[in-house]
Structures are given as C-alpha cells and as structure tokens.
Amino acid sequence: MPHQLSIMYFSWVKERIGRDQDVIDCPENAETVGQLLEYLRIKDAVYQDVFADLNKLRFALDQDFVGLEAPLRSAKELAIFPPVTGG
Amino acid sequence: MISITVQENDFESGAEINRLAAIGGGAISSFVGQVRGDGKLRALELEHYPAMTEKALRKIAVKASEQWALHGITIIHRVGRLQVGEQIVLVCTCSDHRQAAIEACSYIMDQLKTVAPFWKKEILQDGTENWVEERQSDLDAAQYWKS
Numbered sequence: 235m236p237h238q239l240s241i242m243y244f245s246w247v248k249e250r251i252g253r254d255q256d257v258i259d260c261p262e263n264a265e266t267v268g269q270l271l272e273y274l275r276i277k278d279a280v281y282q283d284v285f286a287d288l289n290k291l292r293f294a295l296d297q298d299f300v301g302l303e304a305p306l307r308s309a310k311e312l313a314i315f316p317p318v319t320g321g
Numbered sequence: 322m323i324s325i326t327v328q329e330n331d332f333e334s335g336a337e338i339n340r341l342a343a344i345g346g347g348a349i350s351s352f353v354g355q356v357r358g359d360g361k362l363r364a365l366e367l368e369h370y371p372a373m374t375e376k377a378l379r380k381i382a383v384k385a386s387e388q389w390a391l392h393g394i395t396i397i398h399r400v401g402r403l404q405v406g407e408q409i410v411l412v413c414t415c416s417d418h419r420q421a422a423i424e425a426c427s428y429i430m431d432q433l434k435t436v437a438p439f440w441k442k443e444i445l446q447d448g449t450e451n452w453v454e455e456r457q458s459d460l461d462a463a464q465y466w467k468s
Contacts, residue, residue: 244370245440246452297373299436313370313438317455320367320398320439321354321410321430 236260237308239270244315247291250284260306267293267312268302285314292317322393323382327374329401334411337395341415346392350422351413352430358405363446367400367409370438374398381432385414388428389421396429398439428466435463 236259248254264270271288274281285291293300294313306312322344326332334353342349356365382394395413403409412429416422441453 242370244438245368245442294370294373294438297370297376311372313373315370315438316440316452318435318438319441319453319455320369320437321434321459 236262239306239309240311242311242313244313246316247284247314251280265305266302267295267300267304267306270306270312271302271314290316323379323386324393324395325375325378325382326397327369327371327378327400328397329399331399331408332397332411334408337397337411338413341393341395341413344392344415346415346417346422348416348419348422349413350416350419350426351411352426353408354410354430356403356405356407356409361445361447362405362443364405364444365403365409366442366444366450367403368440368442369398369400373438377437378433381429381436384432385425385429389414389416389425390418391416391421391425394425394429396433398433398437400439402444431459431462431466434459 239258239260241256241258243251243254261273264273271285275285292315295304295309296311338349338351378396382396385394391414393415397411399409412426414422414425442450443453444450
C-alpha cells in the first residue's frame with residue numbers, strides 16, 4: 235500500500251513551485267530521496283524546472299538533513315529548500 | 322541548561338545574558354547579530370522551517386555541551402521582517418572558564434549558519450527582493466570545527 239508523504243518547500247523553492255507543500259502517495263519504485271525527485275521531475279514540468287540543479291538544493295527527512303541517497307522508508311515529511319542562510 | 326527560542330519579537334540581550342550568568346560559573350560569552358545595512362538594504366525577511374528549527378538548534382547546543390564544560394546555553398533567533406540595525410540572533414554560553422565559553426559560543430554561531438533551517442531574503446531600498454545565497458566563508462567556518 236502506498237504511503238503518504240508531505241513535501242514541504244521553503245525560500246525560493248516555495249516561491250517557484252507556487253505553494254508551500256504537496257501531499258503525495260509515495261510511488262513504490264521510489265526508494266530514496268533522489269529517486270522520488272526523479273519521479274516528480276518526470277511527472278510535472280514545474281518540478282522539472284525547480285529541481286533542475288540538485289546542487290542548489292538541500293533536503294530534510296522528518297526534520298533531519300539527508301542526502302539524495304537517503305532511503306524514504308516510512309518517512310512522513312520531506313523538505314526541499316536551498317542552502318540555509320540564518321544567523 | 323539549554324534554552325532555545327525562535328520568535329518574531331525583539332529580545333533584551335542584557336537581560337538574557339544576566340539570566341544565564343546567574344547560573345554561576347563566572348565565564349560568560351555572548352554574540353549578538355544585527356541586520357547589517359550597506360545603504361541599499363531596507364529590511365530582511367527571515368523564513369524558517371518551524372517543525373525543524375528548534376530540533377536543529379537543540380542538536381547544535383547539545384553537541385556544544387558535549388564538547389565544552391558549560392553550565393548553560395541560550396540561543397534566540399528571530400524570524401519575520403527585520404529592519405536594518407535590528408537584532409537577529411543571540412548566542413550566550415556560560416562556563417567556569419573563559420576559553421570554553423568563548424569557543425562554544427563561536428562554534429554554535431558557525432554551526433547555526435550552516436545547519437539551522439533559516440533563509441534570509443533581502444528587501445532593498447528600490448523594492449527589489451533577493452534570497453541571500455550561502456557563503457563559502459560560512460561553510461569554511463563550520464568546517465573548521467571538524468578538523
């Protein structure tokens with residue numbers, strides 16, 4: 235059974251996608267963050283555009299920083315954003 | 322004692338430092354960051370990832386307290402719209418010894434700039450807006466503590 239995943243966007247990622255989150259049914263063949271991004275890029279031209287350069291993006295899975303190779307497993311929340319600039 | 326606060330409102334840095342100093346130890350170090358104006362900047366808009374921010378800041382504070390003998394750590398980070406000259410961030414550490422307090426304070430700031438989920442947008446005098454990009458010098462500073 236597909237599990238639901240919330241995808242949160244911040245900063246210019248949010249502005250360019252035009253909303254702050256999506257809730258998707260995680261496809262079974264997307265086992266990692268990178269594979270899920272690939273799936274989204276094929277699915278929608280907006281993702282294709284915003285996720286074109288993965289070097290400019292950072293990811294957090296259930297509020298912990300992860301890389302593209304991180305397994306999604308039963309994660310509930312994926313966040314996609316540019317490098318942080320606080321402080 | 323670790324105190325983490327993310328808020329829109331301004332803070333009283335003196336009162337915060339005194340509160341931490343009251344724990345005892347005698348060595349208190351603090352850093353206050355303000356919005357730097359370069360003539361073109363009108364304000365900063367600070368966005369964050371609420372569900373993750375406190376978790377990330379607490380992780381940094383816990384790592385600092387494992388590395389240095391500290392009595393307490395206070396981190397306050399503001400979000401929302403901030404005008405030039407306003408305070409953005411306070412980090413304060415309290416220890417028995419000067420070096421531990423100063424180094425831990427510096428470590429926390431360096432980590433905060435690279436692993437806490439905040440994003441700054443500059444709003445310029447002419448109305449244009451841009452998202453601030455990460456700086457290599459900040460990455461280098463955070464890396465320094467790993468060596």
